[in-house]
Amino acid sequence: xxxxxxxxxxxxxGQLLVGLINGSFYALLSLGLxxxxxxxxxxxxxxxxxxxxxxxxxxFLLHMFGISxxxxxxxxxxxxxxxxxxxxxxxxxxxxxxxxxxxxxxTLGLAMVIEGLFRYWYGxxxxxxxxxxxxxxxxxxxxxxxxxxxxWVVVVSLVVCLAxxxxxxxxxxxxxxxxxxxxxVLSQAFGLNVPLLVTLTxxxxxxxxxxxxxxxxxxxxxxxxxxxxxxxxxxxxxxxxGMGSILGSIVTGYLLGIVEGxxxxxxxxxxxxxxFVIMVVVLMLRPAGLFGREKDSAANASPPIGATQATGxxxxxxxxxxxxxxxxxxxxxxxxxPVFLMKLMCFALFAAAFNLLIGFVGLLSFGHAAFFxxxxxxxxxxxxxxxxxxLLCVLAGTATGAVxxxxxxxxxxxxxxxxxAMITLALAQMVYFIALQAPFTGGEDGIQDVPRGMLFxxxxxxxxxAMYGFVMAVFVVGMAVLWRVVRSPFGxxxxxxxxxxxxxxxxxYDVQRFKLKAFVISAxxxxxxxxxxxxxxxxxSLTDVxxxxxxxxxxxxxxxxxxxxxxxxVGAAVVVSLENALAGxxxxxxxxxxAIFIACVLLFRRGIVGEVQQWFxxxxxxxx
Amino acid sequence: MAAAAAFLDIGDLHGWYGESHVLHxxxxxxxxxxxxxxxxxxxxxxxxxxxxxxxxxRKRRGVVRxxxxxxxxxxxYRIPRMGIGYVPEERGIFSxxxxxxxxxxxxxVAEQGLPLDxxxxxxxxxxxxxxxxxxxxxxxxxxxxxxxxxLRTGARLLLLDEPTEGLAPVIVQRIGAVIGTLKARxxxxxxxxxxxxxxxRLADRLYVMENGQIADVFATSELDARxxxxxxxxxx
Numbered sequence: 001x002x003x004x005x006x007x008x009x010x011x012x013x014g015q016l017l018v019g020l021i022n023g024s025f026y027a028l029l030s031l032g033l034x035x036x037x038x039x040x041x042x043x044x045x046x047x048x049x050x051x052x053x054x055x056x057x058x059x060f061l062l063h064m065f066g067i068s069x070x071x072x073x074x075x076x077x078x079x080x081x082x083x084x085x086x087x088x089x090x091x092x093x094x095x096x097x098x099x100x101x102x103x104x105x106x107t108l109g110l111a112m113v114i115e116g117l118f119r120y121w122y123g124x125x126x127x128x129x130x131x132x133x134x135x136x137x138x139x140x141x142x143x144x145x146x147x148x149x150x151x152w153v154v155v156v157s158l159v160v161c162l163a164x165x166x167x168x169x170x171x172x173x174x175x176x177x178x179x180x181x182x183x184x185v186l187s188q189a190f191g192l193n194v195p196l197l198v199t200l201t202x203x204x205x206x207x208x209x210x211x212x213x214x215x216x217x218x219x220x221x222x223x224x225x226x227x228x229x230x231x232x233x234x235x236x237x238x239x240x241x242g243m244g245s246i247l248g249s250i251v252t253g254y255l256l257g258i259v260e261g262x263x264x265x266x267x268x269x270x271x272x273x274x275x276f277v278i279m280v281v282v283l284m285l286r287p288a289g290l291f292g293r294e295k296d297s298a299a300n301a302s303p304p305i306g307a308t309q310a311t312g313x314x315x316x317x318x319x320x321x322x323x324x325x326x327x328x329x330x331x332x333x334x335x336x337x338p339v340f341l342m343k344l345m346c347f348a349l350f351a352a353a354f355n356l357l358i359g360f361v362g363l364l365s366f367g368h369a370a371f372f373x374x375x376x377x378x379x380x381x382x383x384x385x386x387x388x389x390x391l392l393c394v395l396a397g398t399a400t401g402a403v404x405x406x407x408x409x410x411x412x413x414x415x416x417x418x419x420x421a422m423i424t425l426a427l428a429q430m431v432y433f434i435a436l437q438a439p440f441t442g443g444e445d446g447i448q449d450v451p452r453g454m455l456f457x458x459x460x461x462x463x464x465x466a467m468y469g470f471v472m473a474v475f476v477v478g479m480a481v482l483w484r485v486v487r488s489p490f491g492x493x494x495x496x497x498x499x500x501x502x503x504x505x506x507x508x509y510d511v512q513r514f515k516l517k518a519f520v521i522s523a524x525x526x527x528x529x530x531x532x533x534x535x536x537x538x539x540x541s542l543t544d545v546x547x548x549x550x551x552x553x554x555x556x557x558x559x560x561x562x563x564x565x566x567x568x569x570v571g572a573a574v575v576v577s578l579e580n581a582l583a584g585x586x587x588x589x590x591x592x593x594x595a596i597f598i599a600c601v602l603l604f605r606r607g608i609v610g611e612v613q614q615w616f617x618x619x620x621x622x623x624x
Numbered sequence: 625m626a627a628a629a630a631f632l633d634i635g636d637l638h639g640w641y642g643e644s645h646v647l648h649x650x651x652x653x654x655x656x657x658x659x660x661x662x663x664x665x666x667x668x669x670x671x672x673x674x675x676x677x678x679x680x681x682r683k684r685r686g687v688v689r690x691x692x693x694x695x696x697x698x699x700x701y702r703i704p705r706m707g708i709g710y711v712p713e714e715r716g717i718f719s720x721x722x723x724x725x726x727x728x729x730x731x732x733v734a735e736q737g738l739p740l741d742x743x744x745x746x747x748x749x750x751x752x753x754x755x756x757x758x759x760x761x762x763x764x765x766x767x768x769x770x771x772x773x774x775l776r777t778g779a780r781l782l783l784l785d786e787p788t789e790g791l792a793p794v795i796v797q798r799i800g801a802v803i804g805t806l807k808a809r810x811x812x813x814x815x816x817x818x819x820x821x822x823x824x825r826l827a828d829r830l831y832v833m834e835n836g837q838i839a840d841v842f843a844t845s846e847l848d849a850r851x852x853x854x855x856x857x858x859x860x
Binding site (some may be wrong): 175181185187189194 | 678679680699700701702703704705710714716718719721725728729730731733747773774777
């Protein structure tokens with residue numbers, strides 16, 4: 001048998017083909033993302049959901065109406081485009097004038113709602129979709145078996161990608177798109193109907209995702225989660241390629257698909273993270289991406305996220321508030337289930353740590369679950385295997401968060417705005433895959449039956465009161481650290497960076513160092529929260545490192561009030577209560593969380609605490 | 625110059641950039657076929673007036689009518705379709721479009737636009753360089769392109785924002801000749817200028833802006849008599 005570098009040639013060609021197939025989907029999806037981003041300045045997180053909708057549309061057409069694959073190839077993308085039109089006209093349009101992080105959060109909420117509903121209706125398992133008979137079977141080549149359908153997918157995606165590129169670069173309508181992408185305001189002064197172009201662009205971009213879904217249906221199963229797994233990889237592809245260039249996103253898509261396929265041959269363990277590793281390398285060598293042109297946040301004239309907040313309370317009210325919270329925490333176990341309160345405090349600290357970045361530096365990290373989760377894993381491991389003192393376990397979790405934060409932060413701060421969010425998300429996904437595969441994390445089971453241990457060797461935390469006191473101490477210390485940071489001169493510089501980064505630089509501040517320090521502090525406290533959580537529930541599991549966990553913490557902060565001290569605490573209380581209340585129901589909680597996300601972004605961008613502060617500010621202005 | 629007969633009628637126009645109030649009640653009336661120039665120092669509100677007419681400055685109040693039609697009520701992309709050609713400050717050439725694409729970009733609004741071959745006769749360079757990127761042209765060529773692309777659309781009112789800015793004297797002369805030709809063809813032209821000698825050769829009337837208002841207006845024939853007051857307005 002012929003071998004290449006010790007691998008049978010047939011296996012190599014087989015994986016090459018699989019890589020090319022994946023690359024086809026990466027290319028179609030990242031092309032759509034790039035086109036949408038260029039025009040709307042929105043990273044369409046719902047792109048994975050649109051891909052899933054395309055596959056489901058094909059499945060519906062076949063199973064409900066007996067409409068064949070060939071018709072679905074045209075009809076499904078049109079259906080998805082129509083969904084896109086509705087989404088753009090009813091929601092995206094309303095956040096167009098805001099920081100593009102809101103667009104990110106809005107489409108995230110949409111993705112959660114759409115995917116959650118489909119999971120509710122069809123379950124997590126996939127529905128099979130038969131390969132159309134004309135494309136069934138394969139060709140037996142001398143060195144491998146070539147399935148016809150897979151060749152078809154590669155050819156169709158190549159043709160569609162190139163056709164899209166030609167339309168954009170060579171036609172009259174393409175010129176209109178390019179003009180509106182470059183300068184929407186001026187384009188309108190020449191009579192271009194930019195609102196219509198925006199709608200068409202979004203519809204066209206998601207139609208590409210829908211087409212990818214139809215093509216994928218016979219290869220993978222048609223499943224509600226097929227898109228959410230893919231979209232994060234596509235984000236990494238987009239970061240690698242850089243979003244400035246249409247052709248660049250196509251080439252990068254195919255290239256990374258092939259690299260991934262090759263990795264599966266030579267080092268299968270790394271195949272799920274190789275694209276993320278490449279992203280890290282590209283970020284270090286060429287932050288704008290292989291084909292990118294640097295323009296991201298510099299041109300962003302909209303007010304930074306979090307900057308709309310009232311300037312905060314004075315010291316007297318702050319002290320009263322802090323005392324009130326502590327008093328409430330001491331009294332609460334008499335009324336509320338203590339484990340629930342401890343969970344609440346863990347998540348409140350987590351959200352407050354996250355808020356340090358988004359609320360006071362203006363950076364949306366979408367990978368904070370990585371710090372929370374690894375803090376939980378390390379603390380659980382330290383308690384169970386090393387039998388360390390619980391305090392040391394939590395400190396180990398904190399240290400893990402800090403180290404990871406230093407690594408991630410050093411990479412992520414090379415970009416800002418929406419790229420920052422995508423990079424942190426992709427890096428966190430790497431941690432997720434490591435947690436899934438590494439021997440010490442227990443894989444799908446996690447680390448169970450973690451002993452709570454004896455604090456300082458004397459105080460048994462198995463006792464509920466002792467444990468409650470311990471968690472409360474961690475919470476109060478963590479919040480005090482954040483309070484101190486925000487109020488310090490260091491915190492003032494952070495706020496200056498958020499308001500106007502260029503001006504902070506011109507004043508002589510090393511902005512990158514400040515961002516990195518803030519990132520490390522935030523990650524460390526997230527690790528502390530995760531470590532404490534592992535002791536409370538005596539469990540560290542994959543749930544703690546999923547991107548949904550990162551999404552939860554964003555929601556808590558957004559809902560409570562970005563950039564306020566108390567907001568994340570209130571937001572965590574609401575979200576944790578909701579999750580508890582709905583835990584028994586069959587209805588998927590992600591749908592509700594997603595809907596709340598959408599509502600917060602569209603209606604209550606100040607959050608609960610922000611709205612209350614605004615109300616008080618208005619009241620005091622009136623009374624003065 | 626009866627206001628009722630005005631082609632472009634601006635009345636008590638106020639405009640804001642966010643919180644800052646930049647236009648404080650601009651009033652002017654431009655008759656059909658007239659060429660007027662708006663003079664004034666930096667920051668007087670000349671460019672903002674044009675931007676308010678075009679709807680680029682969104683926050684505005686007052687009256688802007690073209691041939692009796694209310695422009696303020698229209699979404700921005702409909703305003704040029706009423707028959708207005710706009711040459712923005714710094715020319716506004718799209719770098720991601722070729723010269724040809726820049727030329728063909730503005731929406732055709734009426735039948736009577738200049739045909740392409742006539743435009744090419746007027747600006748021969750543009751034809752030669754039709755496939756290069758719009759911003760690869762020299763400043764003068766870009767200015768020619770900015771004017772050429774609005775002539776094709778059939779617009780009858782041209783708003784020109786500092787068409788001579790940053791150009792060599794010989795190019796300024798050519799631009800002047802082109803504007804003269806357009807005037808002779810019956811276009812209505814509103815010219816924003818720092819260079820009042822250039823404006824005075826072309827315009828029928830001169831408006832002087834200060835602090836977001838029209839401070840003075842007079843016919844070009846009165847220029848010599850008004851020289852000293854004009855120097856007070858424009859001097860530093």
